Structure formats: C-alpha cells, structure tokens
Amino acid sequence: xxxxxxxxxxxxxxxxxxxxxxxxxxxxxxxxxxxxxxxxxxxxxxxxxxxxxxxxxxxxxxxxxxxxxxxxxxxxxxxxxxxxxxxxxxxxxxxxxxxxxxxxxxxxxxxx
Numbered sequence: 534x535x536x537x538x539x540x541x542x543x544x545x546x547x548x549x550x551x552x553x554x555x556x557x558x559x560x561x562x563x564x565x566x567x568x569x570x571x572x573x574x575x576x577x578x579x580x581x582x583x584x585x586x587x588x589x590x591x592x593x594x595x596x597x598x599x600x601x602x603x604x605x606x607x608x609x610x611x612x613x614x615x616x617x618x619x620x621x622x623x624x625x626x627x628x629x630x631x632x633x634x635x636x637x638x639x640x641x642x643x644x645x
Contacts, residue, residue: 534570536593536624538601543638547624559625564588568632569625576619583611589628591636594620604639 535542547570550558555571558581573579581592586609593604594616602618606628626632 534599536595536599536601538639541638543635545624545626545635558586559583559590559627560585562586562627564627564629565631566627568627568635571623571625573621573623576621578615578619580613580615581607581623581625582613583607583609586610591626591628591632591639593624593626593639594618595622595624597621601639 534545534547536545545568547568549570549572554569558569558571559566564587576597583590586607589606589608591604592607592614594602596602599622602620603616605614605616607614626635628636
C-alpha cells in the first residue's frame with residue numbers, strides 16, 4: 534500500500550488483519566514478521582497496547598486516504614498508546630532491518 538507523508542509517498546508492504554488479527558496484532562510474533570494493516574470501518578481514537586509484543590514497533594496512524602496523521606515508537610509491554618487525532622487506518626511496522634527504509638522515510642535518520 535502507498536502511504537503519504539510530507540508530500541512524498543512510499544510503498545509499504547502490509548497484510549490486512551481482520552477478526553482475531555485485530556485483537557492479537559503483533560502479539561507473540563517475532564521481530565521479522567510482516568507489517569500489519571488495521572483498516573477500521575469508521576474514524577476512531579482507539580488506544581493500542583503492546584502486551585506480549587517482544588520487540589519495539591512503529592505505530593503509524595493514517596486517514597482514509599493513507600496520509601500519515603502521526604506515528605510513534607511503541608516499546609514492548611506498553612499499557613496504552615493513543616493517537617492525538619482520529620484515524621481510519623493503523624499500520625504496525627516492526628523495527629527490523631527489512632523495514633529500515635520505511636522507518637527512515639517516516640522518522641528520518643535519527644535513531645528510532
């Protein structure tokens with residue numbers, strides 16, 4: 534899927550989740566797992582957590598047109614992370630070497 538940030542775009546490989554996947558997300562997976570897309574039916578400010586996620590990841594909240602609203606690094610076993618704005622989609626991107634270019638595109642060269 535293409536996402537847009539600062540008038541630029543990048544292709545991000547994602548796997549859409551539904552049903553149980555929306556509940557479990559990255560829980561009990563390895564750092565080398567695929568990026569997950571949560572596509573909601575309507576806008577939300579729903580919080581996420583990282584219980585039983587054993588690696589840090591980048592949470593990227595998007596509007597309905599795949600424009601980045603905000604992003605945040607989420608550490609393991611964090612109780613709650615909420616976006617400032619309502620969002621329509623969420624992409625969870627594991628911080629690993631395969632996603633280095635995507636993370637650099639969003640965060641810059643500074644260390645995540």
